[in-house]
Amino acid sequence: MNKLSTKHFIGLEHATADDINLIINTALTFREILDRPIKKVPSLKGVNIVNLFFENSTRTKLSFELAEKRLSADVINFSASSSSVKKGETLIDTTNNILSMKVDLVVMRHPHPGAANHIVNNTKTSVINAGDGTHEHPTQAILDMMSLQEKFGKIKDLNVAIIGDIYH
Numbered sequence: 001m002n003k004l005s006t007k008h009f010i011g012l013e014h015a016t017a018d019d020i021n022l023i024i025n026t027a028l029t030f031r032e033i034l035d036r037p038i039k040k041v042p043s044l045k046g047v048n049i050v051n052l053f054f055e056n057s058t059r060t061k062l063s064f065e066l067a068e069k070r071l072s073a074d075v076i077n078f079s080a081s082s083s084s085v086k087k088g089e090t091l092i093d094t095t096n097n098i099l100s101m102k103v104d105l106v107v108m109r110h111p112h113p114g115a116a117n118h119i120v121n122n123t124k125t126s127v128i129n130a131g132d133g134t135h136e137h138p139t140q141a142i143l144d145m146m147s148l149q150e151k152f153g154k155i156k157d158l159n160v161a162i163i164g165d166i167y168h
Helices: 017-035 059-070 091-099 115-122 138-152
Strands: 048-053 074-079 105-110 126-132
Touching: 017 138, 048 059, 048 091, 059 074, 059 105, 059 126, 059 138, 074 091, 091 105, 091 115, 105 115, 115 126, 126 138
Parallel strands: 048 074, 048 105, 105 126
Antiparallel strands: none
């Protein structure tokens, strides 16, 4: 299998083991690019991606942007703090306005749980959830699983404790 079973990646709850393994294995093959003098490949050439960030983020936003550019995607960065959201534009209106510019993929970070699902259910775009409040951060979870895969050679049957702050 060389293709995901869904056009979205919004959470791990309904993700298949095959999809998770495909993402991890693909990421591991791209890791080699980081050791090259030129850290760029044409894998996403011609693909327009918007990073739709409704909350502040440093590491997640920059890592997505860097990965997208290394894969040769055309990247648009959106920040809610300097947009019509400040004038009351809704999440769906904002997304549809951006999609009218022929964007192929939305990477979204939002403070409200379920925001990525809301976009999936009310637009026709593909969505990657880069974190939706206290609900889920599936791309970080995949990165954690990739690290475990590298360290232990497997994910299955590992006992893992993920410890964060009490509130989250």
